[in-house]
Structure formats: structure tokens, C-alpha cells
Amino acid sequence: MKVVALVSGGKDSCYVMMKCIQYGHEIVALANLLPVDDSVDELDSYMYQTVGHQIIVSYAECMNVPLFRRRIRGSSRHQKLSYQMTQGDEVEDMFVLLSEVKRQIPSITAVSSGAIASDYQRLRVESICSRLGLVSLAFLWKQDQTLLLQEMIANGIKAILVKVAAIGLDPSKHLGKDLAFMEPHLLKLKELYGSNVCGEGGEYETLTLDCPLFTNARIVLDEFEVKLHSPDSIAPVGVLHPTIFHLEKKGNADSNSVEEEPGLVFEVQGDGPNTPESTCQLDNGIVEHTRTRVNLSKTGKENTFSICCWLEEDSSESSTGLKEDLETVLTEIETQILKHGLNWQNVLYIHLYISDMTEFAVANETYVKFITQEKCPFGVPSRSTIELPLVQAGLGKAYVEVLVANDHSKRVLHVQSISSWAPSCIGPYSQATLHKGVLHMAGQLGLDPPTMNLRNEGAIAELNQALTNSEAIAEAFRCSITSSAILFVVFCSARTEQSERNQLHEKFVSFLDLAKSSQRVSRTLDPIFLYILVPDLPKRALVEVKPVLYVEEDTETDDETRKDQLCEGDYSCWGYKPEKWHQDCMQTRVIDGKICVTVLSISAEVMRKLHEPSGDEDQQLERIPRFCVYLLNKTLSENSFSWQDTTSLRIHFSTSLGVSLKRLSDMFETAFKELNEMSHGVTFSGLKEPIFNLVPVLGAGNTSASLDNIITCELCSLRS
Numbered sequence: 001m002k003v004v005a006l007v008s009g010g011k012d013s014c015y016v017m018m019k020c021i022q023y024g025h026e027i028v029a030l031a032n033l034l035p036v037d038d039s040v041d042e043l044d045s046y047m048y049q050t051v052g053h054q055i056i057v058s059y060a061e062c063m064n065v066p067l068f069r070r071r072i073r074g075s076s077r078h079q080k081l082s083y084q085m086t087q088g089d090e091v092e093d094m095f096v097l098l099s100e101v102k103r104q105i106p107s108i109t110a111v112s113s114g115a116i117a118s119d120y121q122r123l124r125v126e127s128i129c130s131r132l133g134l135v136s137l138a139f140l141w142k143q144d145q146t147l148l149l150q151e152m153i154a155n156g157i158k159a160i161l162v163k164v165a166a167i168g169l170d171p172s173k174h175l176g177k178d179l180a181f182m183e184p185h186l187l188k189l190k191e192l193y194g195s196n197v198c199g200e201g202g203e204y205e206t207l208t209l210d211c212p213l214f215t216n217a218r219i220v221l222d223e224f225e226v227k228l229h230s231p232d233s234i235a236p237v238g239v240l241h242p243t244i245f246h247l248e249k250k251g252n253a254d255s256n257s258v259e260e261e262p263g264l265v266f267e268v269q270g271d272g273p274n275t276p277e278s279t280c281q282l283d284n285g286i287v288e289h290t291r292t293r294v295n296l297s298k299t300g301k302e303n304t305f306s307i308c309c310w311l312e313e314d315s316s317e318s319s320t321g322l323k324e325d326l327e328t329v330l331t332e333i334e335t336q337i338l339k340h341g342l343n344w345q346n347v348l349y350i351h352l353y354i355s356d357m358t359e360f361a362v363a364n365e366t367y368v369k370f371i372t373q374e375k376c377p378f379g380v381p382s383r384s385t386i387e388l389p390l391v392q393a394g395l396g397k398a399y400v401e402v403l404v405a406n407d408h409s410k411r412v413l414h415v416q417s418i419s420s421w422a423p424s425c426i427g428p429y430s431q432a433t434l435h436k437g438v439l440h441m442a443g444q445l446g447l448d449p450p451t452m453n454l455r456n457e458g459a460i461a462e463l464n465q466a467l468t469n470s471e472a473i474a475e476a477f478r479c480s481i482t483s484s485a486i487l488f489v490v491f492c493s494a495r496t497e498q499s500e501r502n503q504l505h506e507k508f509v510s511f512l513d514l515a516k517s518s519q520r521v522s523r524t525l526d527p528i529f530l531y532i533l534v535p536d537l538p539k540r541a542l543v544e545v546k547p548v549l550y551v552e553e554d555t556e557t558d559d560e561t562r563k564d565q566l567c568e569g570d571y572s573c574w575g576y577k578p579e580k581w582h583q584d585c586m587q588t589r590v591i592d593g594k595i596c597v598t599v600l601s602i603s604a605e606v607m608r609k610l611h612e613p614s615g616d617e618d619q620q621l622e623r624i625p626r627f628c629v630y631l632l633n634k635t636l637s638e639n640s641f642s643w644q645d646t647t648s649l650r651i652h653f654s655t656s657l658g659v660s661l662k663r664l665s666d667m668f669e670t671a672f673k674e675l676n677e678m679s680h681g682v683t684f685s686g687l688k689e690p691i692f693n694l695v696p697v698l699g700a701g702n703t704s705a706s707l708d709n710i711i712t713c714e715l716c717s718l719r720s
Contacts, residue, residue, distance in 0.1 A: 001026070002026050002028045002108050002109055003109075004031050004098065005017045007032050008032070008050070008056075009049070009059075010159070011114075011157050011198075011206045011208055012116060013112075014157060014211050015114065015155070015211075016138070018211065019140070019420075020137055023450050028065060029101050029108065030060065030068065031069075032059075033097060034050055034053040034056070034070075043072060046079070046090075046120060046121075047076070047120075047121055050072075051240065052242060055242055056069070058217075060265050061264065062213075062219065063215065063216070064264075068104075068268055069266070069268065075088065075089070078091070081120060081123065082123055082377065082379070085131075094125075094128050095132070096268060096270055098111060098132055101268075104266075110137050111125065111136055113138055115141055115417070116140045116142075116143065116198055122138060126416040130373070136416055137418050137419075138417035139419050140419070141420070142421035145197045148198055149197050156211055158179075158180075158218070160178055160179065160206060160207055160240075161175055161182060161240070162207040163175075163237075165202055165203060165230075166189070166203035166235050167234055167235045168192065171228055171236055171237070171239075175224075183197075217249045218247070218248050220245060221242055222243075222246060224242045224243055226239075297693050297694075299646055299647065299649050299693065304403070304647045304718055306404070308401040308402075308693035309401075310396065310398075310661075311325055311328060311395060311399075313396060322355065326354070326363055327366055327369075330367070333402055337404060342404060345376045345377060348433045348435050349383070349403040350384075350400065350401070351402075352383055352400055353401075354398055355389075355395075355396075355398070356387065356397070360385065360538055367428070368427060371428045376428070378412065380414060380428040381402070383430075383443070384491075384544065385538050386534050387534055387536040387537065388695065390696060393655055393660070393696035395696070405436075410434065411434040412430045412434075413473065413476050414430035418450065419450065420449050421449060422449050423445070434477055438486075438550065440548060441473060441547045443544045444466040444473075445544055446469075446543060447466075458500055459492075460503060464507070466544065470547050479550075480515070481515075482512050482516045482524065483516070483525065484549040484551060485547050485548070485549050486591060486597050487547070487589075488508070488528070488529050488547050490508070490529065490544070491537060491545075492531055492532065493534065493541065494535050504543070504705075505704040505705065508529070525591065529702060530702070530714060531701050531702070531703060531707055532652060532707075534697060534698060548597070585600055586631060587599045587600075587601075588635050590641075595717070595719070596635075596636065596639050596715075596716075596717040597717075598632065599702075599712065599715075600712065600715070601700070601701070601702060601712050602624055602628065602713075603710065604710060621659065624667075624711060625670070628651075633675060636715075641719065645719055646715065646717045649693065649713065649714070650713070651712070652695045652697045652709075652711070653696060653697070654696075654700070654711070655696050655697070656699070661696065665694055668694070672692075
């Protein structure tokens, strides 16, 4: 990509340019923001480093690329973490600056910034990039600061300290000192006081005078003044004010190269936009489609619940495309959410199922007409996108399930910048959403974060990378997939070689065991594994991992059981008596009495055990939903959970079963109805909608080697 680099003069903004080149990008322009008054060294800004701005003008000559500069007219008006366009805010100066760069150099597609740890700054750069249709590159994001400092010095960043504001740093001693000279002292301050060795806590700022990108010349600072801003005896604050400097041509530069590049610096004027173009209501082209084919399912009560919507294929109608089907489904879900007095900002997670992964771009374009950052000020929901055999199951081309919360307590991690940390989420879906102790992570592919390319060494390599990415995301919530995972859902593409598929689970477990031993984890939750075989995955990936984690919260829970609200009932009329082999079908995890996750597997062997010689085929088939409902209810009852606590019940059924979704749905509805009657209406307490979602798959199993489950129930319950 062609990149415009945001430069402050600091070591970070220069080193990230070097990383951009390392990953194959091209720096074609520089962009800098500076004070209105040249005599002012530092502004009261949450966004911009301006100390040393007098020297930045030389960067254009040193690098032989154009430099665009704008004077900062705004101030920090919008101080919430997630930025929304605010007239007169200093962030709008960046918007005007980058808009002009893009106007003059239309080939630019990305913006680099030196963000390491500041969500405040990263989110604002991402906001501007989103408005301008640019990609944010932040290759230093979440990197270990000690290693990063060593890298910068080892790779030729020659920078000096131009501001100090921390204990152990003295303006009279340390301003103007080289970064390499200061490294031992900075590491010592980290040991003594926990200081950030890269200055991410505001401990110090730097000015780069030379680096490998400065091919024409280096900057020599001849004279400077020390200005003391705060004479605090513990942590005095001082800045370096440059007074005289010159450029020293490099030996490999043409003798006249520096002088021959006048006019490379552009002063950007103009005002910011008067209205937020990102919030303008545009005609999204959505049209009303027939609703006769729409089917809905709702799980749970009003606190946290799922809504699922799919279409039935109608042979009497002309076939519609993915775009039309997805519009119909999302419109119906939006209507249902609004009926509960909620909107898209209340959605925690979205399962987007489509019939053909080659139409992923079409699905995404339709998706973003409904779910936008403007509609979700608390953060866009996490998402997984999977191809399912929808048409084979007699469904339309799109199927969507959303998890909704009737509150605004969710915490969302949405990093759109491309970095070395974890794969970016460019667009309206986030890496993970935390709600009431449950961390719902987006489906993770085996993508190399800085390049966003899929690992091409096969399914095992993809799995390892996907797990590494998952761990990076988990660490952002101060937890680990090795100790906090409740459930791992692993989608395997039908394109996966059987030989590799047989090894996936073994490699998965060994990855977790190795991570546990290296981290010395004291407590683990013994996660459930569910492997699902599907036709295809995004980017033609072979594996996608969807972890569900438990993150402890500092809230007290009601430990009283509610057995008086539950009723196991008399199931003798169904012919079931508790048997030992029933437990082999079930995997259940109950966490602190708050969360219950159960996976129930019905294989061909289980079907044989349920076989009644005297029954016909229909009767045999009806026993399966009844058996599932019986075991699920028994598990909830034994663990003091109610069906009203259910947030989702996903019933994955293999298309090899040869049963239509409607018929299977009717059988499960009948089973639940009988359960409710046996319990005298106590079990569901007025829940009228179907409380399950039927999901057609190619197969499922507890291990990657055995994906022969005919029906797999995935039940999640949350005690409120």
C-alpha cells in the first residue's frame, strides 16, 4: 500500500515507517500537526506531540518525500475514549490534513502512526481513517516496550530526549541526550518505579535526528535551550527548545540532492467539515422483500437473549440472491430488536451464515448498511462468518443469529489498525465483546497480523496462528485462553485434508498444554471442544476458532439455588431412565454458579441405543429431539439453572440426516411443549417463542477426527 505517515518527530512515528517498509508498503508522504505559534513548544493536547516541531520541516528534505503540515486550531473537546466527530476538536485538524493529502495524492490507501499503548490516540486515528476510507497501520501496537526500545536503537533510530516529566529524569541532565545513551537509565527507572521505557506514560518524548529512512541527510542540532515547565523536586517537567540546527548531507546522497528539493513542504489551510459526513443518512438501497418466507426463533428472557432469522426456499417463487436474502433477514431482526425497545448497540455477537463464501464481499456490503459504528456508540458487536449448506437444507442464502443484551454494560475491543498484535477488524465488527463475565470472541482465522495473510502451511499452521491470535486478544482483557476458556468451537472447512483433520485436536490440546506450562497457570476451566464441519470459511481458510471465555468480575452473586423453580418432571412416558451412557453424550461446565455451558452429542451409536425395534422410522426420529430435551433439562435442573436463563441453544444438525429443517423444528417444538406440560408450565414461565436455533452443518464432533454427530446441541445459560 502507498502510505502517508503521521510524524511527530518522535522515535515511534519514525520506527513505524521502517516497519511499514519492512512489510512491503511505500511511504509516499508525511503529515505533521504543529502549533499555530512557532514560539510555542508544547500544546495542552491529548493527541499530538509538538515539542521539536521547529525541526520537522527538515524531514521532507531528509527523506525526499513531500511533507504536509497543518497548524492545530482545535482543542480536546471530545474527551471520551471512543471519538465521534466534534466541531472544533483537535482531531478534526488531522481530518483536514489527511483529506488534503488524499486529494493531492489519490493513490494513498493507508496511514501509519506510532501508537504503542494509547487507545485514546489509536481510536482517533482509526476514526479519521474510517471517514476517509484509509487503512490504519500501527505496527508498534501492543509490542513489549523493552524489546521495542532495543529494536529501535539496534535498527538505527538516532533520537534525543526533548521532554522529561517523570521521577528519575532531570531536565538539566537528560534533555538532549541520545536515546541509546539513556537506555540503561530508562531500564533502571522501570525496575525502580515501573516507568514505561518507551515513554508511553508521558515520562519522556523524543526527537529523531537520523534513521535509515533519512537517505539524503541527517539533522544536527547545534544549540538548544532548556525550558523548565515545572520545578517539581520529585518529577520536574522540562522541554528542549531548538534554536540552531543544520542538515548534514550523507555520503551516498547526490551533492546537490538536499538543495534541489524545495517546495516539498505544503501548508494545509481550510476549515473542518461542518457536518459529520459519516452520520449522514444516505439511501442504502434496501428494498422491502417478501416476508412470507421469514422464520424467527428467540431464546431466553429480556436480559440476554438470542434472535435467529432464516428464510425458507419457496419453489413457487423465483430465486433471490444473497444480497436480497440478507437484507430481508437483517431487516426482520432489526424489527424484532426494536420491538424490545432496543437497537443494534445492544447486540453483543452476530453469527453470519451464508450459502456461498465466494459472495463474502456482497454479504459484507449488505451487512454494513445495517450495523455501523454510528449505530453502536458502545462498540460494534463481534462476529463470525461461516458458509453453511443452507440451500441443501431448504433455506435461503442467508441466516443470521444475534445475541442481545438489555443493558449497556458490554466492553468491546475493536482495533482496526493493522499491527503485529492480532488481526485487525477493519469494519463494523470487533475482536471481542465482554458482557457479564462472558467474553465472546470473534471467529479467529490463521492470519499473520502484520500482513493479514493466511498461513499457507496447512490446517495445523492455521490453527496455531488462530490460537496465538486468540491469546493476544484474551490478554487485552487480562485473561488467557489456556485458563479462562469455557468453550472452543472450531469450524473445519470441508477442504481440510482428512490426515490433517485427524491431527487438529491433538495439536490443539498440545498448544494449550504448552502455553499452560510456560505461563504456570494455577487455575484452568477445562474447556469443552466442539468441532463443526462446514463447506467453506472466509479467505478460503481451513480452520476458524471461536473461543468463549469466562472473565471474573468483582460482583457478588446470589448463591441460592432455584430448585423450587425447576421441575425435572416424570419422563417415564418418554421411556428414559438415567443411564451411565447418557453422561457420555454430555459435556457440561458450570462456572461460579453464573454460567452453564453444555454440549450434547447425538451420534449414530447413540441413535442405535435409542432404537426401538417395534417403532417405525418416524417414531425413531421423534425420539431424538425428546432425548435431547430430556438430557438438557436434566443438566440445567441438576445445576440449578432454569430454561429462562438460556441465552442461546444452537442445534447443529447434519444434512446427512435427510430431514428438512421445518420437520426437525416441529419435532423439537413438540418435545419442548411436552416438557412444559409435564412441568405444569413452570419450566418456561410464559416463554412462547421457539427457544432454539437449528443450524445445518456437514457434521460435528468432540474431536476433529470424529465429525459424525447427527445432532449436536450447544446450550449457553447465564444467571442474571
